[in-house]
Amino acid sequence: MVTVRVLRPAATADVLPDPSTSAGRAARTDRAVGRYEDTVPVRRGSPTSAVDRVADFYGGYIDVLHDSGHGRLTDALRVHYLTAELRERLARWEVGRRPDGVLRFRGVPAAWEVAYTDSAMGKCRTRVTLIWRASGNRVHRTRLTVQSDLATRLISDIRPGD
Secondary structure, eight states, X not given: OOOOOOOOOOXXXXXXXXXXXXXXXXXXXXXXXXXXXXXXXXOOOOTTOHHHHHHHHHHHHHHHHHHHOSSHHHHHHHHHHBXXXXXXXXXXXXXXXXXXXXXXXXXXXXXXXXXXXXXXTTEEEEXXXXXXXXXXXXXXXXXXXXEEETTXXXXXXXXXXX
C-alpha cells in the first residue's frame, strides 16, 4: 500500500501547538477565555461599512505615501473615497499650506487607528488617530473627525478632532 502525504508550507497563523501537549492544552484554554485571540492580530472589514471604508482609505493612502509619495495613486484614492465637494475644499485648504489636507500634517504617519464615533441624519462620524514618530523616540498623535455619507459611504468631511 502506498501512502501519499501532501505537505504545504505553514503560515504563521497556521502554526498552533499540538493539543495533546501541555502547551496545546494551555492554548486551547486561553482560546476558550479569549486570551489566545488577543495575541493574534485580526483585521476585518466590509465594503458596506462606512467605518471600514474610512479605515481602508486611510490605510491605503498612508501606505502609498510611505511607499511612493504623492502622485497619481493618492489622487485616485481621493477620487474613489472622497466626495467631489470635499476634494475641492481640500485643494483650497492645501493652497499656501504644506500639510496634506487628508492628514492635516506634514510627512507620513507611522500608524493609524479608526474608531466609530456616532451616526445621525444619514451621516457617520469616525475618529481617526494618526500616530507620528518624532525625534528622540517621542510619539505625537493627531486626531481627526471624519464624516461619511451613509448612502454612498463616501467621506464628505475631514476636520481636526478632539
